[in-house]
Amino acid sequence: MQALRSKARELLATKTVQVIIGYASGGGGRARAVFVREAAKADALVFDDSCQQNLAVYFSKPEVRKLGKAALVATPAALRAILQLAAENQIAEGELLALAVGGDDVVPLATFAAIEAHVAARDGDWSAAEKEELQKYEAMGLEERRRFWEEQFSRCLKCYACRAACPLCYCTRCTVECNQPQWIPVPAHDLGNLEWNVMRAMHLAGRCVDCGDCGRACPVNIPLHLLNRRLIREVFTVFGSRSGRSAKGDNALSTFKPNDPEDFIQ
Amino acid sequence: MARIGVFICHCGENISATVDVVKVAAEAARIPGVAHSVEYKYMCSDPGQQLVKNAIKEKNLTGVVVAACSPRMHEPTFRRACAEAGLNPFLCEMANIREHCSWVHEKGEATTQKALDIVRTLVAKVKKNKALEPIKVPVTKTALVLGGGIAGIQAALDIANSGHKVILVEQAPSIGGHMSQLSETFPTLDCSQCILTPRMVEVAQHPNITLHSYSELESLDGFIGNFKARIRRKARGLDEKLCTGCGLCMQKCPTRKIPSEFDAGLGLRPAIYVPFPQAVPNKPVIDREHCTYYRTGKCRLCEKVCPTQAIRFGQEDEIVEAEVGAVVVATGFDIKHGDFFPEYGYGKHQDVIDGLQFERLASASGPTLGEIRRPSDGKVPETVVFIACAGSRDPAKGIEYCSKICCMYTAKHAMLYRHKVHHGKPYVFYMDIRAGGKMYEEFVRRAMEEDGVQYVRGRVSRVYERNGRLVVKGVDTLLGARPLEIEADLVVLATAGVANAGAEELAQKLHVSYDAHKFYAEAHPKLRPVETNTAGIFLAGACQAPKDIPESVAQSTARRRRFILPASAASSARAPAPTRPSRRRSSAAATGRWSRPWPRSTRACARAAAPAWPSAAPNRSTSRASPTRRSMPRFWPCWNEVNAMADFNPKIVAFVCNWCTYAGADLTGTSRMKYAPQVSIVRFPCTGRIDFMLLLKAFAGGADGIIVSGCHPNDCHYSSGNFHARRRWVVFRGLMDFLGIDVRRVQFSWVSAAEGAKWAQLVNETTDRIRRLGPFADYQRLRGQGVG
Amino acid sequence: MNSMEKDTRLIGREALAKLFAQWLGEGRRILAPKQSNDKVDFAEVETPGEVSLDPVQTGQSPKGALFPRVEELFSFPSRDGRVELRERDLAALKPTVVFGLRPCDAAALAALAAIFNWDSADALFSARLAALTTVGVACNRCDEYCFCTSLGGGPGATTGSDILLTDMGGGEYLAEVISEKGRQAIQGAGTLFQPALGKDKESRLARVEKAFDLDKVKPALEALFDDEAFWVEQSLRCLGCGACAYVCPTCACFDIQDENGRRLRCWDSCGFGLFTLHTSGHNPRPLQSQRWRQRLMHKFSYMPERQSVLGCVGCGRCSRACPVDMNILEHLRAVAEAKP
Incomplete structure (x- = not known):
C-alpha cells in the first residue's frame, strides 16, 4: 500500500496524470472508489482484499473523463477490461496509466502492450x-x-x-x-x-x-x-x-x- | 386508422382446391383494421390487379395484403400495381397461402384456418410498415476490370468505347492472358496473337482506359455506384516513363536460365524480362526471386547498360486508390498441372505434356518457333497421342465437371500437328466429343475425316517409357473394349480447367460467392449469368466456369450492357431496405457486432446504405429494427379451436431466410410435397438478421417449438450473415440450456433453395418432436406472472 | 386518535403465532421479513417462525405492499374490433398485514401517501392503504447506516404503525396499539395479551446518535444548488443505477407501460440517465451529478416544501444496497457542514 501511495503522490506531483482512480475505505468494511487529484490526499488510497470493484467502469463516465488523464489502480479483471475496451475502440493508447497492484508492488503499465504482457504472464484458469x-x-x-x-x-x-x-x-x-x-x-x-x-x-x-x-x-x-x-x-x-x-x-x-x-x- | 385491403387469390384451383378462399375472405373482413376483403380467381392478371388499384382509390386503403402465391413470385407485380394506384409499394405485402399452405396441406378446415392465420399475420405486419422511398446514390461512372485476358480486354474496350472510364488491373507483367499463349484458335484456326494483339494495343492506347499491369487488387470497399478500390502496383524495378522497351537489359542479363511462365515451362527467360515480344505494356519486369542482385547484392548489369537509366532497384510497391462504380471480374482460369493421374507420367516423362505446353510448341513465337518437337531430345515426334478428359468428369478424384474446351482444343492440337508434321500420326483417346458451338462439330469432323486424326473411344490406363518412346495403353470401346497399345513420341494431356490459384482470396476480398471448385457464382445460372449476387460486381470469362473465347467475349459484351445502363443514369435509385436503422445503437446488438457508440465505421455505414434487401449487398453490420419483430403472431385464435380437436397441437414458428429456406419451402410447395401444418413461417432477409430474442418472444407468444433455418455456409446471399448467426446460435443454446430451457424445442437448420424435400422432412420431424415434448407451459406461464 | 387511550399490552411468542393464525383466518395475507438467498426481505409468511428480525434492516422496503414493483392499473382487451375498458376490482384487493417493519418504514407511509394523494387521489394506492395494517417492531440495534433520529424519527417511534411491538427479551413483546386499525386487528384476541406493567421500552431501544441538524440541511441545499463542483464531487463514483430508489421506502417515481392490453405501472428512478429525456431529445439532467443533486433536493427540499413531509426516513437502505458505497448520511453531513 505504501508503494501505491508514494507512486500516486509522484504521478500527481509530476503531473503525469491528473487523477488517480483507486480505492479508499468505505462503510461496512467495504472499499469504495476514490478519485485523488491532489498528491497530499494520496494517503486515502488503500488496496486489500476488499478492493474488488472493477474501476475500469469509470471510463464510460464523462465527469471522470473530464478530470483529465487518469491512473487506474487495476485489479487483474480491470486490466482485462481495459484491454477489451481498447479492442472496442473505447480507450486510445496513452489515455490512461494502469497501476497493477500485487502484494506490496505497484507495476505501472503505460501501454496496451505492457498490459497485455502483464495479463498474459499471470493468466490462468478459473479457481x-x-x-x-x-x-x-x-x-x-x-x-x-x-x-x-x-x-x-x-x-x-x-x-x-x-x-x-x-x-x-x-x-x-x-x-x-x-x-x-x-x-x-x-x-x-x-x-x-x-x-x-x-x-x-x-x-x-x-x-x-x-x-x-x-x-x-x-x-x-x-x-x-x-x-x-x-x-x-x-x-x-x-x-x-x-x-x-x-x-x-x-x-x-x-x-x-x-x-x-x-x-x-x- | 388502418384501412387494409385484403385480396385472396384462388390461383385457378391451386389455392381454392384446398383452401376455402371465400371463407378466408369473409373472415379476413372481420379483422380489425381491414376495410376491404375480396377473393378473385387470378389476382396477378390484369383484371385482378385492377381490383387492387380500384380498391386503393375507392376505399382509401393504407395497406394491401395479397394472399396468393409466394412473394418471391409476384411481390414486384403487386407492389408495382399499388404504386400505380398511388399507394407506396412498401405498404403492400404478400401472404403466401399457396406454396406454404394450399400446396402442402390436405384440403380441410385446418388448412383454411392456417391460410386465414397467415393472412392475419401479414395484416398485422403491414399495419406497421412504413412508406419507403428509393435511395438515390450518385454513381461513379468508372468501371474496374480485374484481369487482362481476352474477357477483361473485351469488357474494358466495350465500356471505354461507350464513353466511360475503365481501370484495368492485370496481375501478370503483360495483358493477354492465356489467349496470348495459344497458337491458333478453334474453330477458325485464326492465329491467336494476330487477333488478340490489336486489341491489346487498343487497350494500351485508349484514352478512357487506365492500365495497371503487374498489379493486384488490394481491397475493395463500398457498394454499387460507389466502390473504393485499392490497387497494388507491384514494383517492376524500373521507371516506366523512362523505359523505351529497347530490350537491351534482357539481352545482357547474365541470369538467363529461368523457366518461362509464358512458355509453360518449356522455354527459358532472363531475370529481367518481358513475357513475350508483343507484351503490352512492352516494359520488362525484374524477377526479384531469381535476379542475382536481389539474391546476392552483385551484378546490376541491366542498370549499367540501360540507355535511359530507367532501372530502379529500390523501387517499392505502390498503392493506388480509385473510386469506381462497378467491377468486372475477368480473372480467368488455369489448367491443372501436375500428376493428377500419376499413371500418365506427367512430370516423370518429359514428353508427357499438357495442353498449354502443346500450344507453346505449336506457337510461332514459342520455344521451338512453331515446330512440334519433343521436349526431351528436340526430335520431331512421329506419333502423338492426345488424351482427352485427363482429369475432368471424374467425381472420384474431385473434378466432376466437364472442362468444356478440351474436346475442341484437342481436335485443334491434332490438326495443327498434322499440318506441321505431314507424315505424323495423331491419336485421340476420348470419352465423348463435346462440340456444341457454331461450326464446332464441323471442325471436329474435319480433324477426323480430312486431317486423318485417329479417334479412339476409350480411356488410357497407363503411359510408360520403353526404349525412348512412350507406350500408351488404352482401350477401344467401340471395338468391344479391345485393348490397345500405341507407341508414341509425345503424349498431350487435356487436363481439367480449374480456378486460378488466388481465386478464393480475391472472392473473399470482393464478397462474391464461389462454388466448391472456386469458380465464381453467378446470380442465377439461367437468367442472370453475368452478375454476381453482389450488386455492382459482374463476371466475365472463365473465372465463372471453363469457357471458350467466343463465349467469354459474348459474356463481356453482355456484361458491358449491364454496366452501361445503370452507369448512364446520373444517380442510381436503390430499393431501400424494408428494415429501418435503429437510432444510436451500439455494441453487441442484434448482429452481435460491436462498434463505437456513434458514429459507426465508414465501411459499416456504406454497407448499411447499400441496396440491402431484396437486391443484393452484404448487410452485416447494420443493427436494424425489423418490422418482422412486430409481426409476431400475437394471437392464435384458430389454433385454440384446432387444439380442441386434437390432444395437443403444437404451435411452431419458423424463422427462415428469404434466399434459401423460404425459397426451399416454396419448392416444397411447388413439388406438392405435404407436411405438418402446425408451422408458421416468418421471412427474414438473412439468418444473420434473426435476433436471438425473437426466439424467446415466440415462446412467450405461445410457440411450443421453433425452427431457425437459412442458407448453407458459403452460400449466404450476404456472404457471411449465416456465419455470424451460427456463432450466435452456439452461444444462445448454451445460455438457454443453462437457464433450463429445453434446447430440443429449437431446431436449427440449413435448408437451401433446392432442398424442398428437406424442408418437408424438417418440419415433420420437428413437429413430431415438439408434440412429444408437449406444450411449453412452463414458459408461457411466465406471461403475466409478477404483476400486482 | 385523540380519543384513543394509550393502549399498551404484552404478548408472548406463542400467542403471536395464534394471532398470525387469526389474521390468516380472517382472509388477510401477512408480509414479514423472511430469509432467502442470504437476504432478508418482505415476503408472505404464515407463522412468526418464518419471520427473521435478526438484521438491523431488510434489503428492500415494504413499500411493495402499497406500490408494487409492477401493477396493473387497468386493462383494455380488444375483441372483434371493440375495446373494453376494465378497471381494477379494488374490493378484491386482499387485506394485508405488514408485520415487522421498523419505525422508519412505518413513518415512510406518510411520505408515500403524500405523493400518491397529492393533487388527486390515487384510487389503487388508497385502496391498498386502506386494506393495510402495519405491525411495526422497534429497533433494539442499529448500524452505522441508520439516521432516523436526525430526521425526527426514532427507534421506538410509533408514527405509521397501527401496532408497535418492542422486543423486551425473554420471548415477550411490548405491544402498543396505536390506531383504530390496530385495535381492529386484535379484536377478539384480547386473551392473547397480558398487561404491560412496569415495562421500560426506552431501555430496549437502540441508541441512534443524531448525526446532523436537519434545520441546517434544507437551507444549505438551496444555497448549494448551483455549486456544480460540490455535486460532482459527491457523485463521482455513482454509476446511475436504480438500486437506491428501488430499495427506498419513500421513493415513488414510476413509469407507465402498455403491454398486451394492460396498462402497467412500474418503478422508475430519477438516477437513470434517460429519466428526464424529453421527446424533443433534450435532457435537462444529462449528468449524474445533476441527477444526484435531484435526489437530495427532492427528498429534503421539494417534498417538505410542497407536501409538508420529508422524503427520507433515515433507514439507510440506499447506502447498504449501493454497489459503489454512496452513503446518504455522509452526503447529508457534508451538506449540513458545507461552507456557503
Missing part, C-alpha cells in the same frame, strides 16, 4: 471453487435449473445495477432504453426480467472479462455472474477465444471461422 460453482448448476437437471432461475429472476428489480457496474456496458443508449418498439419490457415482471437478463448475457458474450461485479452489485443477490461465466466457457471451449487479452481484434461474436462447429444444425 477450483469457481469451476465447482458452475458445475454445481450444470449438475442440476434442466428442470431444477429452470426452477432456480425462475425464482431468481422473480426477485429482479430491473434496477440495472448489473449494467451500471459493468465496464463493458458503455452504450449511451441501452437496448432497453429504446422504445418503438419496446423490445425488452420495462416492468420488472417475471418475463421482463428473464428477457433482460438473457439480453445482458448475450450482449456481453465474447466480451465479458469475468470481474463478477454484476453479481456483486445486485441488491437482491441474484448470481448474475454465473450467466456470464457460463458463456465465457462456451466461447472459449467452442471458439477458443477469450476477451480482455489483447487490445486489438474482433471479439468472438463479431467474427467467425468458416469451419465453426455446427453439429447441432441439421
Whole structure:
C-alpha cells in the first residue's frame, strides 16, 4: 500500500496524470472508489482484499473523463477490461496509466502492450471453487435449473445495477432504453426480467472479462455472474477465444471461422 | 386508422382446391383494421390487379395484403400495381397461402384456418410498415476490370468505347492472358496473337482506359455506384516513363536460365524480362526471386547498360486508390498441372505434356518457333497421342465437371500437328466429343475425316517409357473394349480447367460467392449469368466456369450492357431496405457486432446504405429494427379451436431466410410435397438478421417449438450473415440450456433453395418432436406472472 | 386518535403465532421479513417462525405492499374490433398485514401517501392503504447506516404503525396499539395479551446518535444548488443505477407501460440517465451529478416544501444496497457542514 501511495503522490506531483482512480475505505468494511487529484490526499488510497470493484467502469463516465488523464489502480479483471475496451475502440493508447497492484508492488503499465504482457504472464484458469460453482448448476437437471432461475429472476428489480457496474456496458443508449418498439419490457415482471437478463448475457458474450461485479452489485443477490461465466466457457471451449487479452481484434461474436462447429444444425 | 385491403387469390384451383378462399375472405373482413376483403380467381392478371388499384382509390386503403402465391413470385407485380394506384409499394405485402399452405396441406378446415392465420399475420405486419422511398446514390461512372485476358480486354474496350472510364488491373507483367499463349484458335484456326494483339494495343492506347499491369487488387470497399478500390502496383524495378522497351537489359542479363511462365515451362527467360515480344505494356519486369542482385547484392548489369537509366532497384510497391462504380471480374482460369493421374507420367516423362505446353510448341513465337518437337531430345515426334478428359468428369478424384474446351482444343492440337508434321500420326483417346458451338462439330469432323486424326473411344490406363518412346495403353470401346497399345513420341494431356490459384482470396476480398471448385457464382445460372449476387460486381470469362473465347467475349459484351445502363443514369435509385436503422445503437446488438457508440465505421455505414434487401449487398453490420419483430403472431385464435380437436397441437414458428429456406419451402410447395401444418413461417432477409430474442418472444407468444433455418455456409446471399448467426446460435443454446430451457424445442437448420424435400422432412420431424415434448407451459406461464 | 387511550399490552411468542393464525383466518395475507438467498426481505409468511428480525434492516422496503414493483392499473382487451375498458376490482384487493417493519418504514407511509394523494387521489394506492395494517417492531440495534433520529424519527417511534411491538427479551413483546386499525386487528384476541406493567421500552431501544441538524440541511441545499463542483464531487463514483430508489421506502417515481392490453405501472428512478429525456431529445439532467443533486433536493427540499413531509426516513437502505458505497448520511453531513 505504501508503494501505491508514494507512486500516486509522484504521478500527481509530476503531473503525469491528473487523477488517480483507486480505492479508499468505505462503510461496512467495504472499499469504495476514490478519485485523488491532489498528491497530499494520496494517503486515502488503500488496496486489500476488499478492493474488488472493477474501476475500469469509470471510463464510460464523462465527469471522470473530464478530470483529465487518469491512473487506474487495476485489479487483474480491470486490466482485462481495459484491454477489451481498447479492442472496442473505447480507450486510445496513452489515455490512461494502469497501476497493477500485487502484494506490496505497484507495476505501472503505460501501454496496451505492457498490459497485455502483464495479463498474459499471470493468466490462468478459473479457481477450483469457481469451476465447482458452475458445475454445481450444470449438475442440476434442466428442470431444477429452470426452477432456480425462475425464482431468481422473480426477485429482479430491473434496477440495472448489473449494467451500471459493468465496464463493458458503455452504450449511451441501452437496448432497453429504446422504445418503438419496446423490445425488452420495462416492468420488472417475471418475463421482463428473464428477457433482460438473457439480453445482458448475450450482449456481453465474447466480451465479458469475468470481474463478477454484476453479481456483486445486485441488491437482491441474484448470481448474475454465473450467466456470464457460463458463456465465457462456451466461447472459449467452442471458439477458443477469450476477451480482455489483447487490445486489438474482433471479439468472438463479431467474427467467425468458416469451419465453426455446427453439429447441432441439421 | 388502418384501412387494409385484403385480396385472396384462388390461383385457378391451386389455392381454392384446398383452401376455402371465400371463407378466408369473409373472415379476413372481420379483422380489425381491414376495410376491404375480396377473393378473385387470378389476382396477378390484369383484371385482378385492377381490383387492387380500384380498391386503393375507392376505399382509401393504407395497406394491401395479397394472399396468393409466394412473394418471391409476384411481390414486384403487386407492389408495382399499388404504386400505380398511388399507394407506396412498401405498404403492400404478400401472404403466401399457396406454396406454404394450399400446396402442402390436405384440403380441410385446418388448412383454411392456417391460410386465414397467415393472412392475419401479414395484416398485422403491414399495419406497421412504413412508406419507403428509393435511395438515390450518385454513381461513379468508372468501371474496374480485374484481369487482362481476352474477357477483361473485351469488357474494358466495350465500356471505354461507350464513353466511360475503365481501370484495368492485370496481375501478370503483360495483358493477354492465356489467349496470348495459344497458337491458333478453334474453330477458325485464326492465329491467336494476330487477333488478340490489336486489341491489346487498343487497350494500351485508349484514352478512357487506365492500365495497371503487374498489379493486384488490394481491397475493395463500398457498394454499387460507389466502390473504393485499392490497387497494388507491384514494383517492376524500373521507371516506366523512362523505359523505351529497347530490350537491351534482357539481352545482357547474365541470369538467363529461368523457366518461362509464358512458355509453360518449356522455354527459358532472363531475370529481367518481358513475357513475350508483343507484351503490352512492352516494359520488362525484374524477377526479384531469381535476379542475382536481389539474391546476392552483385551484378546490376541491366542498370549499367540501360540507355535511359530507367532501372530502379529500390523501387517499392505502390498503392493506388480509385473510386469506381462497378467491377468486372475477368480473372480467368488455369489448367491443372501436375500428376493428377500419376499413371500418365506427367512430370516423370518429359514428353508427357499438357495442353498449354502443346500450344507453346505449336506457337510461332514459342520455344521451338512453331515446330512440334519433343521436349526431351528436340526430335520431331512421329506419333502423338492426345488424351482427352485427363482429369475432368471424374467425381472420384474431385473434378466432376466437364472442362468444356478440351474436346475442341484437342481436335485443334491434332490438326495443327498434322499440318506441321505431314507424315505424323495423331491419336485421340476420348470419352465423348463435346462440340456444341457454331461450326464446332464441323471442325471436329474435319480433324477426323480430312486431317486423318485417329479417334479412339476409350480411356488410357497407363503411359510408360520403353526404349525412348512412350507406350500408351488404352482401350477401344467401340471395338468391344479391345485393348490397345500405341507407341508414341509425345503424349498431350487435356487436363481439367480449374480456378486460378488466388481465386478464393480475391472472392473473399470482393464478397462474391464461389462454388466448391472456386469458380465464381453467378446470380442465377439461367437468367442472370453475368452478375454476381453482389450488386455492382459482374463476371466475365472463365473465372465463372471453363469457357471458350467466343463465349467469354459474348459474356463481356453482355456484361458491358449491364454496366452501361445503370452507369448512364446520373444517380442510381436503390430499393431501400424494408428494415429501418435503429437510432444510436451500439455494441453487441442484434448482429452481435460491436462498434463505437456513434458514429459507426465508414465501411459499416456504406454497407448499411447499400441496396440491402431484396437486391443484393452484404448487410452485416447494420443493427436494424425489423418490422418482422412486430409481426409476431400475437394471437392464435384458430389454433385454440384446432387444439380442441386434437390432444395437443403444437404451435411452431419458423424463422427462415428469404434466399434459401423460404425459397426451399416454396419448392416444397411447388413439388406438392405435404407436411405438418402446425408451422408458421416468418421471412427474414438473412439468418444473420434473426435476433436471438425473437426466439424467446415466440415462446412467450405461445410457440411450443421453433425452427431457425437459412442458407448453407458459403452460400449466404450476404456472404457471411449465416456465419455470424451460427456463432450466435452456439452461444444462445448454451445460455438457454443453462437457464433450463429445453434446447430440443429449437431446431436449427440449413435448408437451401433446392432442398424442398428437406424442408418437408424438417418440419415433420420437428413437429413430431415438439408434440412429444408437449406444450411449453412452463414458459408461457411466465406471461403475466409478477404483476400486482 | 385523540380519543384513543394509550393502549399498551404484552404478548408472548406463542400467542403471536395464534394471532398470525387469526389474521390468516380472517382472509388477510401477512408480509414479514423472511430469509432467502442470504437476504432478508418482505415476503408472505404464515407463522412468526418464518419471520427473521435478526438484521438491523431488510434489503428492500415494504413499500411493495402499497406500490408494487409492477401493477396493473387497468386493462383494455380488444375483441372483434371493440375495446373494453376494465378497471381494477379494488374490493378484491386482499387485506394485508405488514408485520415487522421498523419505525422508519412505518413513518415512510406518510411520505408515500403524500405523493400518491397529492393533487388527486390515487384510487389503487388508497385502496391498498386502506386494506393495510402495519405491525411495526422497534429497533433494539442499529448500524452505522441508520439516521432516523436526525430526521425526527426514532427507534421506538410509533408514527405509521397501527401496532408497535418492542422486543423486551425473554420471548415477550411490548405491544402498543396505536390506531383504530390496530385495535381492529386484535379484536377478539384480547386473551392473547397480558398487561404491560412496569415495562421500560426506552431501555430496549437502540441508541441512534443524531448525526446532523436537519434545520441546517434544507437551507444549505438551496444555497448549494448551483455549486456544480460540490455535486460532482459527491457523485463521482455513482454509476446511475436504480438500486437506491428501488430499495427506498419513500421513493415513488414510476413509469407507465402498455403491454398486451394492460396498462402497467412500474418503478422508475430519477438516477437513470434517460429519466428526464424529453421527446424533443433534450435532457435537462444529462449528468449524474445533476441527477444526484435531484435526489437530495427532492427528498429534503421539494417534498417538505410542497407536501409538508420529508422524503427520507433515515433507514439507510440506499447506502447498504449501493454497489459503489454512496452513503446518504455522509452526503447529508457534508451538506449540513458545507461552507456557503
